Amino acid sequence: MNGFERRKEQKKRKILETALTLFMKYNIRKVSVSEIAKEAQVSQVTIYNYFENKDNLVHEVIIFYVDKIWGEYEQLFNSNIPFPTKVKKIIFDKSEVASHINEEFFEYFMKEYSGEDNYIDKLYMEKALPRFMKLFNEGKEQGFVDPSISNEAILLYIQMFKEFLQRGDVTKNILPITEDLTKLFFFGIAGKNEE
Template sequence: MDGFERRKQQKKQAILQASLSLFQTQGIKKVPIAEIAKAANVSQVTIYNYFESKENLLEEVLIYYVDQIWQDYQYLFTEDISFDKKIKQMLFGKVDIANDINGEFLQFLMQYYTTEGNYIEKLYREEVLPAVMQLLQQGREEGLVHEQISDQAMLFYLQMFAEYLKREDLAPQIIPMTEDLTRLFFYGIAGEEPASE
């Protein structure tokens, strides 16, 4: 990558970071391109040159945001720690979508997820799902996931959950229940967590 391309990528990254920060705190409609340009230390023309419209920028910001979250989980999934500790970090760790995102931005994210062939669905199918299956296999090996539950049943359950999330009208109900739903998936309706080491 030459110097020009590197500077272009740095500017694009600055725009995405500034946009995400502003959209998360203020929502989408209240944030003009001029404010994003000021926060990213670039001109408005530069933003339009890179993204063409606020709508395209918003979609790129959403992808950038999802990638950041996925990177956090990828790191967790590959850490050399027990299944039990990984699950507890997933349930009670730093990633808390419900608290760090503006309602308007969250609504856009949920609407985007309902569109056919979207980036989130592709990422889920190609990367997230295989990683979760590998995590569940670790749980089996450590005796914390019941060996009689088949991969097919777990895949069906995950797909059922993912399909349900695509319903636009459910976003306001689902997000506050994220922790409960995750706990329900891993520990069942009895709510029993594995004993700590």
């Protein structure tokens, strides 16, 4: 990548980071392209050159956000910390994010997640699901997940959880109980809450 392409990518990343911050803090509809441009220290024309319109920008921000969160999870999954610590970190992180996210951004995110052939679903199937299964197998090996529970049953449980979260009629109810749902998800599988 030459210097021009590197600067272009850095500028695009700055726009995405700025838009994500503003969208998570405020209502997406209330954040204008001009506000994003001002905060990112670029022109509105630059934003339109990269993203064409605000809808495309919002879509790209969702992808950027998902990739960012997944990168953080991969680091956690690849660490040598014990299973219960990984689970607690996942629960804490989800709870922390949920407490700082604008409800409208979350609804838009869930709408994107519930659509057909979406980026989030693709990442889930190709990367997240296999990595979560590996995490549960680690939990079995370390004695924190009941080894008598088959991987097929765990997969079915994950699929039921995922399909429920993709229902449009539950979106408004999910954000306030993110921590509870995450605890239920993990400790329901483990059968106990190890301190």
